[in-house]
Amino acid sequence: MDKYDVAIIGAGMSGIAAGIRLAHFGKKVCIFERHYAPGGLNSFYALDGRKYDVGLHAMTNFVKPGIKAAPLNRILRQLRIRREDLNLSEQKRSRIAFREADLKFSNDFELLLSEIDREFPDQVDGFRELVEDVKSFDDSRIDYPYESARKRVQARIANSLLEDMIFCPLMYYGSSTEEDMDFGQFVVMFKSIFLEGFARPFDGIRGIIKLLLKRYREVGGIRRMNTGIAKIEVVDGRAEKLILDSGEEVEANVILSSAGLPETNALCSEDWLGDSDAQPGTLSFTETISTFGKPMKDFGWGEDAIVFFNGAERFHYRCPENAVDLESGVICVPDNFDYTESEFSEGIVRVTCLANYDLWKSYPEFKYREEKEAWRQRIWKSAKSFMPETSLDYSKERIAFDMFTPTTVERYTWRKRGAIYGSAKKHRTGVTPISNLFLCGTDQGFLGIVGSMLSGIAMANAHALR
Amino acid sequence: MSKDECKQVVLDIIAEIAPDEELSDVKPDVALREQLDLDSMDFLDIVMELRKKHGIEVPESEYGELVSLDSCAEYLTPKFNALV
Numbered sequence: 001m002d003k004y005d006v007a008i009i010g011a012g013m014s015g016i017a018a019g020i021r022l023a024h025f026g027k028k029v030c031i032f033e034r035h036y037a038p039g040g041l042n043s044f045y046a047l048d049g050r051k052y053d054v055g056l057h058a059m060t061n062f063v064k065p066g067i068k069a070a071p072l073n074r075i076l077r078q079l080r081i082r083r084e085d086l087n088l089s090e091q092k093r094s095r096i097a098f099r100e101a102d103l104k105f106s107n108d109f110e111l112l113l114s115e116i117d118r119e120f121p122d123q124v125d126g127f128r129e130l131v132e133d134v135k136s137f138d139d140s141r142i143d144y145p146y147e148s149a150r151k152r153v154q155a156r157i158a159n160s161l162l163e164d165m166i167f168c169p170l171m172y173y174g175s176s177t178e179e180d181m182d183f184g185q186f187v188v189m190f191k192s193i194f195l196e197g198f199a200r201p202f203d204g205i206r207g208i209i210k211l212l213l214k215r216y217r218e219v220g221g222i223r224r225m226n227t228g229i230a231k232i233e234v235v236d237g238r239a240e241k242l243i244l245d246s247g248e249e250v251e252a253n254v255i256l257s258s259a260g261l262p263e264t265n266a267l268c269s270e271d272w273l274g275d276s277d278a279q280p281g282t283l284s285f286t287e288t289i290s291t292f293g294k295p296m297k298d299f300g301w302g303e304d305a306i307v308f309f310n311g312a313e314r315f316h317y318r319c320p321e322n323a324v325d326l327e328s329g330v331i332c333v334p335d336n337f338d339y340t341e342s343e344f345s346e347g348i349v350r351v352t353c354l355a356n357y358d359l360w361k362s363y364p365e366f367k368y369r370e371e372k373e374a375w376r377q378r379i380w381k382s383a384k385s386f387m388p389e390t391s392l393d394y395s396k397e398r399i400a401f402d403m404f405t406p407t408t409v410e411r412y413t414w415r416k417r418g419a420i421y422g423s424a425k426k427h428r429t430g431v432t433p434i435s436n437l438f439l440c441g442t443d444q445g446f447l448g449i450v451g452s453m454l455s456g457i458a459m460a461n462a463h464a465l466r
Numbered sequence: 467m468s469k470d471e472c473k474q475v476v477l478d479i480i481a482e483i484a485p486d487e488e489l490s491d492v493k494p495d496v497a498l499r500e501q502l503d504l505d506s507m508d509f510l511d512i513v514m515e516l517r518k519k520h521g522i523e524v525p526e527s528e529y530g531e532l533v534s535l536d537s538c539a540e541y542l543t544p545k546f547n548a549l550v
Contacts, residue, residue: 025514065486068503077484078507461510466526 004030004222006464007242007252009229009267012040013449014441015258016212017456020079022464023221030252031221034228034245034414039209040258041413041420041442042449050400052289054412055420056205057306057332057350058091058198060173061191061450062107070196075453085211088199089337091305096165097386098310103165107197120162130156130166134195137187142428149186150179164315169193169308171317172330172352174447176281176421178318185426185445192448198305200337208449228414229259232437234270239437254464258441258456260415261423264432272433281419282319284406286355288379289348291400296335296347299390299397305336309386317354324375325354326382346399351383357406357417368407376403421447430459438463467546469539475546476538479515483508494535516542521549 006022008015011033022029037043043054063070065083076083093111096103101119105112117124130153138144150163157163167181170189175181181189201207216223228245232255242250257264262280265273292299310328317328332350335343363371384394406418415422426445430438440459441452467475477489480502487502498504512532516522522545524532531541 025518068484069505074505074507078511080482082485457507461507465510465514 001241001249001251002030003251004028005252006030006254006256006460007032007250008256008258008440009264010040010258010441011035011038011223011225012258012441013042013209013212013452014444014446014456014459015040015256016209016216017075017079017453018256018258018440018460018464019221019223019456020212020216020219021457021460023216023219024080025465027464029221030250031216031223032227032229032242032244032250033223033225035412036226038213038223038225039205040452041409041415042205042209042452043412044204044206044209047402048400050291051204051206052402053204053206054404055287056200056449057173057330057334057352058200058337059088059208059449060193060196060198061448062088062090062197062199071192071450071454072196075450075457078457079212079215079453081211081215087201087203087207087341089202089339091198091200092303092336092338094169094198094306094308095304096168096308098161098165098168098315101161101165105194107199109195112194116162120159123157123159123162126156126158127162131195134187134190137184139184139187139191144184147183149181149183152183152186160314164310166190167317168310168315168328169306169330172308174421174451175317176283176419176426176442176447177424178282179316188446188451192450198337200305200334202337202339202341204334205449212453229267232264232268232434234268234272234434237433238435239268253436255437256440256456256459256464257437258439260441261425261427261439261443262416263414264437264439264443268434268437279423280416281421281423282417283317283421284319284355284357284409284418285352285420286324286360286375286379286403286405287350287352288376288403289350289401290380290394290398292347292349292394292397293399294347294392294397295344296333296349299347299392299394300388301333301336301347301390302388303336304331305333307331307333307386309383311382311385320354320356323356323359323371324379326378329353329379329383331383331386349383349387351379353379353382355406357410357419360405360407368405372403372405376401415442430463467543469543472539472543472546473535475520476512476532476535476542479512479519480504480508482515483511492535494539497533498535499533520546522546 005027231243312327409418422442446455
């Protein structure tokens, strides 16, 4: 039987980052991944000879090199990865587009301030106070009590339209809870999107994953793909061994699981979660990816890299009653980052919307395909009303198309209900009642590419290194 | 190993952990954290590298001994010399 110091479940961002830390310091580590591709929730694939990212819009948390305490620079130091090797290009600009107001923002926070001053002059002082609240919040603490972010924001912002516009990007890019967020999570997201910013590698997520795997290999880490964990054998409150899908058995002193909280519990031979926390997240998404024969600037698409849109009177972030919520969403144009290496010859538009897992799951194969096609057209129509006018015909210029639904996410990531942001309740310490089993990744609490890596690093440091 | 050599060992480790830090004029009697932008994660790395590279164990209760270059030298030099 193979025996490891640490077994890591899942070759996503958090698992690989944890693996690098542990292998670097001499631990015998193995990452087990059921899928054939690495990346977890942030993976990549090819279809009809064209390369796709599973879900990457942009990497949040972008800061300039000098700011050492910033999460991006911290993870680079911890993983001993050179910043240049990430090959990041900054966004040109992004926008929060609601029917009654429009706010542009970029990696220079002053732009958002001036935009709020333009659209909501009587609210800008309150917004500045909110920024101070965010900056003074100590988000390095692991255990802070739940506080409603809506209430904290309402204490500073008296205009519900502005309130919704602030929440829209923060929720879409990392809230596992409906309609409101924990203020601590709000702070993390506010910093990562507004105070820090967006960047993207020209090659998308592939480059980042390849870089991480190269580093993991260099330090002697072992990786087994197509190798799922079927069961964790628990004896007297300790994980004694892992049983692989093949039936093979493996031993590990410590197990770090990025599979998710209910998912990890379900792997164990003893239920340690009970009913209360066991609920998988309720928020799931669909995304359409359209590829056009020309770059988006030929369609008159301006500088916007990401557009967070909402056409309803109030912005609602919740599981929709229909298969897809057409009122709001996120449009991503990967062309619009300041790449130095090259330009996109093909234009890509990704549109993300909230989706109803139960409905998508209920459709039989044939009906599923029909619904996908119908919703694809509705989503495009809804997003188009927030896109620039063009004399070109999008449908004639489209050369490729793909779309994922909550069930696609579930099929490839084994994340229950396709809930990409995981369970509503986070377990920030990573500790479980099983003495040598710890959580990392989405359900530990940090989200996004940088957040996931930070989660893997922090959990490896806390539970497997000392 | 002399205390100066020991300080250089610590500086070499810091250079590897935080390549963008300016290390040429670190004051030996001033806390490292006051001069360099090192957080608790970085200090953990100094401890881990001492173990990995040199076989030196620093128990968690004694992390405080690594506050400045001088204190590092006082604390670590006997440990280095005990190795040979």
